[in-house]
Amino acid sequence: MRFTYAFVILFLLNCCAWAAKPLKGKAVLRNDSSIVQLKHFDDAELARLKQKPEFQYKSETTGPSLWSRFWRWFWHLFDGVDTPQHTNLLFIVLKYLFLSLGIAAIVFIVLKLAGVDVRGLIKRKPADARIPFTETLENIHEIDFDLNIDQAIAEHNYRSAVRLLYLRALKQLNDAQLINWQIDKTNAAYINELTNANQREAFAVLTRQFEFVWYGEFAINSQAFQNIKTLFSNFKQTLA
Structure with a gap:
């Protein structure tokens, strides 16, 4: 340990002695004798380059873009929101x-x-009708309407119930000999066959209700079904 201390002291003393040693000779300031050749810009070449489009640095002042104006308007809506808490919440x-x-x-x-x-x-797709007949492709004389209507109502399948009411109305018109039911006829054809103007208008309303509910695939509730059922009941009374 003593040897280490002695070595450090001797090293420091040697450095101090070297730093204090005077420099030999005298500093001399010498002049630069090199020849400098001055070069000048070619004015004609500068004029030619200034005429080129790629060297035309003109700043054009244009208004803000539509995108910038949109965001300026958008942030203007929140000028009143200036607290740090509200600003952070807005950004989130x-x-x-x-x-x-x-x-x-x-x-x-x-x-x-x-x-x-x-x-x-x-x-949302409405409930599908689980009845094996249509208003044109099956014989309406073979359908037990009372049974099937009651079953559809019990199952809250009001779309099927409206369809059955319409098929029964066709059967009632055919039984009253007001239309000639055929398997390939359209609903519009049956409307045109009615000679009584009041009956024709009433049945046209029923047809629109049926097509709106069935082909429009609108799911109706109990109250809406009761209103439609009342229309069919009133129509039946006109056939008596």
């Missing part, structure tokens, strides 16, 4: 809002490219 809400819109747009594009009916996914 906007961040997730735009993120959600972006994800929704991507999902929509992917589904459309895949051929998926997006509207069909959003629109």
Whole structure:
């Protein structure tokens, strides 16, 4: 340990002695004798270059773009929101809002490219009718209307109940010899066969109600069904 201290002291003393040693000789300031050749710009070449379009640096002052004006208007709506807490909350809400819109747009594009009916996914499909007949393809004289209507109402399948009411109205018109029911006729044909103007107008209303509910695939509730059922009951009384 003593040897280490002695070595450090001797090293420092040697450095001090070297630093204090005077320099030999005298500093001499010498002049630069090199020859400098001055060069000048070619004025003619500068004038020619100034005429080229790529060297025309003109600043054009234009107004803000539509995108900039939109964001200026958008942020102007929040001029009153100047506290740090409100500003942070606003940015968080906007961040997730735009993120959600972006994800929704991507999902929509992917589904459309895949051929998926997006509207069909959003629109709730009404309950399917579980009856083996239609208003044109089956014999209306072979249907037990009272039984099937009561069953449809019990199952809250009001669309099927409206369909059965319409088929029964066709049978009532045919039994009263006001129309000539045929398996291949359309609803419009039956309306045109009615000679009584009041009956024709009333049955046209029933036809629109039926087509709106059935072909429009609108799910109706109990109250709406009762209103439609009343129309069919009133129409039946006109046939008496």
